[in-house]
Amino acid sequence: MKTLTLRRPDDWHLHLRDGDVLQAVIGDTSRHFARAIIMPNLVPPVVTTTDAKAYRERILAALPAGDRFEPLMTLYLTEHTDPDDVEEGKKSGLISAVKLYPAGATTNSHGGVRDFNKAMPVLERMAKIGLPLCVHGEVTTPEVDIFDREAVFIETVLDPLRQRLPELKVTMEHVTTADGIDYIKSSKGNLAGSITTHHLIINRNAILVGGIRPHYYCLPVAKRENHRLALRAAATSGDARFFLGTDSAPHVDPLKECACGCAGIYTSVNTMSCLAHVFEDDNALDKLEAFTSLNGPAWYGLKPNEETITLEKRDEPARFPDKRDSGAGPITVFDPMFPLHWQVVEK
Ligand code: DOR
Ligand code: ZN
Numbered sequence: 341m342k343t344l345t346l347r348r349p350d351d352w353h354l355h356l357r358d359g360d361v362l363q364a365v366i367g368d369t370s371r372h373f374a375r376a377i378i379m380p381n382l383v384p385p386v387v388t389t390t391d392a393k394a395y396r397e398r399i400l401a402a403l404p405a406g407d408r409f410e411p412l413m414t415l416y417l418t419e420h421t422d423p424d425d426v427e428e429g430k431k432s433g434l435i436s437a438v439k440l441y442p443a444g445a446t447t448n449s450h451g452g453v454r455d456f457n458k459a460m461p462v463l464e465r466m467a468k469i470g471l472p473l474c475v476h477g478e479v480t481t482p483e484v485d486i487f488d489r490e491a492v493f494i495e496t497v498l499d500p501l502r503q504r505l506p507e508l509k510v511t512m513e514h515v516t517t518a519d520g521i522d523y524i525k526s527s528k529g530n531l532a533g534s535i536t537t538h539h540l541i542i543n544r545n546a547i548l549v550g551g552i553r554p555h556y557y558c559l560p561v562a563k564r565e566n567h568r569l570a571l572r573a574a575a576t577s578g579d580a581r582f583f584l585g586t587d588s589a590p591h592v593d594p595l596k597e598c599a600c601g602c603a604g605i606y607t608s609v610n611t612m613s614c615l616a617h618v619f620e621d622d623n624a625l626d627k628l629e630a631f632t633s634l635n636g637p638a639w640y641g642l643k644p645n646e647e648t649i650t651l652e653k654r655d656e657p658a659r660f661p662d663k664r665d666s667g668a669g670p671i672t673v674f675d676p677m678f679p680l681h682w683q684v685v686e687k
Contacts, residue, residue: 353585534585
């Protein structure tokens with residue numbers, strides 16, 4: 341039997357939601373991950389440090405007994421965000437990053453930024469105090485095809501912003517295109533990218549071939565195969581600018597299996613098994629630890645975790661639940677469409 345021991349991983353982009361769903365999903369992350377950057381797109385969003393403090397407490401209260409997990413809180417950037425509140429949040433150690441959702445880009449993003457000039461005072465303060473901006477990198481312009489929204493965002497929003505504020509540290513989250521990978525690789529610092537588990541595994545066929553499959557729909561939407569291959573090459577290269585952000589985004593089934601389903605794929609349950617499979621397929625198991633446990637902390641200025649986890653490759657495929665039940669309804673777990681032989685050894 342093959343085994344692999346890694347420093348305990350972190351998830352640099354995670355949706356935990358609130359209430360019943362938070363209660364149902366938090367254990368799937370805290371079982372394997374030590375820390376996660378927590379997305380602020382609740383209803384209403386986490387806009388101020390006061391909101392973030394209260395949300396952090398709700399997360400800690402929902403943790404299964406005995407689990408040690410550190411939620412790294414973010415603020416949802418609006419056109420009215422107060423730079424002083426952001427600075428205080430960073431100084432107190434509560435806030436790890438600010439999240440930019442272009443208005444209308446995805447789930448609960450209507451309060452996001454329309455006019456970047458209005459957000460400049462906050463962005464300038466963040467550059468000054470070294471607080472990273474996490475970016476949902478898609479334009480929302482109706483004329484732009486949904487499959488081109490990331491590439492157009494880089495050209496028309498991200499690059500101009502970085503030229504205007506070169507000191508601002510930017511995480512391009514859930515990169516889905518070769519254009520995104522190339523842009524990060526060509527940058528001269530202050531830019532890194534997170535990559536999800538599912539974008540390493542599916543291309544757009546998973547959503548559309550043989551019927552419409554809502555559990556493979558997320559935003560940014562999965563692209564063509566050449567883009568998936570570019571993501572795989574970047575993730576498995578060991579390049580310190582790329583790290584795991586699962587973007588695990590639970591929605592209860594009725595909200596996905598309907599005429600206008602929500603974007604989001606729930607991968608927290610089997611992410612480490614999926615990633616071990618992917619990295620082994622690409623002969624890069626020796627780079628898995630960099631992707632899940634080293635590159636992210638280095639980017640966010642944190643130490644890697646001291647604890648470790650061990651994965652075993654067994655002949656029998658691992659069994660994961662198809663769904664996670666929550667008080668609000670069932671949540672479908674990501675199906676990678678191949679058997680998973682790697683499994684985290686539960687302590
Ligand atoms: O697929 C997604 N789901 N993409 C996002 O950007 C948001 C997320 C969610 O909150 O459901
Ligand atoms: Zn997300």
